[in-house]
Amino acid sequence: MNNHSILRVVSKFMIPFIMLFALYVQFHGDFGPGGGFQAGVIFAAAFILYGLIFGIENARKVLPASATRIALACGVILYAGVGVAGMFLGGNYLDYNVLAATATGGQHLGIFLVEFGVGTTVAATMVTIFFVFAGQDF
């Protein structure tokens, strides 16, 4: 799809807004509909769109395989790590109350970090699956 100039221009224009919307969904999930899962999918969609229009090779230059693999693991580690941090601070596993001075503050922080972990893993997963599928150029 390298030669469709309309697609190239429009997607170049759209991709920043898709990413911005993903970040909005990620960090506004406490207040409106959305959260890590949806945000991760939308964020991955930006990279997948780039890969579709400009080719997988170019998309891999932006987001190398090592980066997605590290992000893949980091999301789960962040989620599980929040739980372990709660244990070290004297609560149960995945108990966010102890993370900050007040219980609701701890909950806010915990939910924020956990959702961020979910978003990272989901985005990396979607990008990985698509690139691996689309990279099968046989």
Add this chain to the structure above:
Amino acid sequence: MAMTAFAIIRLRNLFAVVMLSGIFSLLAASLYVLLTAVDVAFTEASVGAGISTLLMLATLAITSEYEKKSERSTLLPKIIVTVTGAVLIYGTLDMPLYGAADAPSNLHLIPRFILQSGTEIGVPNIVTSVLASYRGYDTLGETVVIFTAAIGVLVLLGRGRNRWRPGMRKPVVPEEREEEV
């Protein structure tokens, strides 16, 4: 939605089937909006209509666009599907009406979540607080499932993809391209 489902069964062109399943997901998402489950609708629209359609298209690109005609008899599957569908519909007859205040699901945990989560969690979106805090273990499990899916795809397709396997279209020249995936 029923019409889309029938069209999906009848069509042999898999490209059209993928597109129709995307439309089906989008209709399901609108249904969830009507049921005021916006978070679920959001997920359905982005995952069901967006990403899974895309992944299906990517799969079609490496397989065939047309479904092979099956030679086997379809009578037994038809009977099984009809009986299962009838049992499921029979099961819905006992369900309480949508939004009924005395429904069991509205009596136990939901009032507690609605009344307490404002002071306990302090997050305005109750869905988020249930998902990430009250049901933190479940969400952790879901995240691990997604992680496992990616690992599975990487193991199956990402590593030894330069080796020839039965079912591939043609042997691929071995190259040192492992790190690209």
